[in-house]
Amino acid sequence: MIALAGWTHVMWLWMYATRLPAMRAARMRPDSDAPRGQQMSQLPARTRWKADNYNHLMEQPTVFYAVALALAVLGADDGVSIGLGWAYVGLRVAHSLHQALINHIPLRFVIFASSSLVLIALTAVAAHRLLA
Numbered sequence: 001m002i003a004l005a006g007w008t009h010v011m012w013l014w015m016y017a018t019r020l021p022a023m024r025a026a027r028m029r030p031d032s033d034a035p036r037g038q039q040m041s042q043l044p045a046r047t048r049w050k051a052d053n054y055n056h057l058m059e060q061p062t063v064f065y066a067v068a069l070a071l072a073v074l075g076a077d078d079g080v081s082i083g084l085g086w087a088y089v090g091l092r093v094a095h096s097l098h099q100a101l102i103n104h105i106p107l108r109f110v111i112f113a114s115s116s117l118v119l120i121a122l123t124a125v126a127a128h129r130l131l132a
Contacts, residue, residue, distance in 0.1 A: 001068045004089045008057045011096055015050040022047040045103075053099040057092070064088055064119055067126050076129045084122040091115035 022043045031039055040048060064085075071081050095111045098104070 001065055001085075003086075004057075004061055004064065004092060007089070007093050007096065008054070008061070011050065011054045011057055011100070014100065015054045018047045018050050019043065049103050050100050053096045056099070057096070060116070060119065061092060064092075064122070067119070067123050070126050071122075071129065074126065074129045076126065081122065081125055081129075084118055084125065088115055088118045088122060091118060 026042055028039060028042060040051065068085055071077075071085075091111055091114050095108065095115060098108050098111055
């Protein structure tokens, strides 16, 4: 959990390290009246990819945090749970790097689907542990 939270902070820094210079180069001024996302669509795609990924790290990984906390409370610190947890984190980092640098959607989907399957397996382990 801490590794994925740390990675999320790295993506936040990377997002602003690319977004702020791009906004300056485009001479953009933040406009609170602009429809959501309209202003950011003016930025280069490679800049937007980082923000898109940061947003993705606020979505499905929240389920990972909940399942990981449940496993910790249940005392499920076995090799399977730990291995699945690290696999999920590794796949999410790979997804971030791919989306932020290349963003070839078919491959990005494979990475995302793989991480989803790992998360489903981790959830099943937690459910089994809870019911056992």
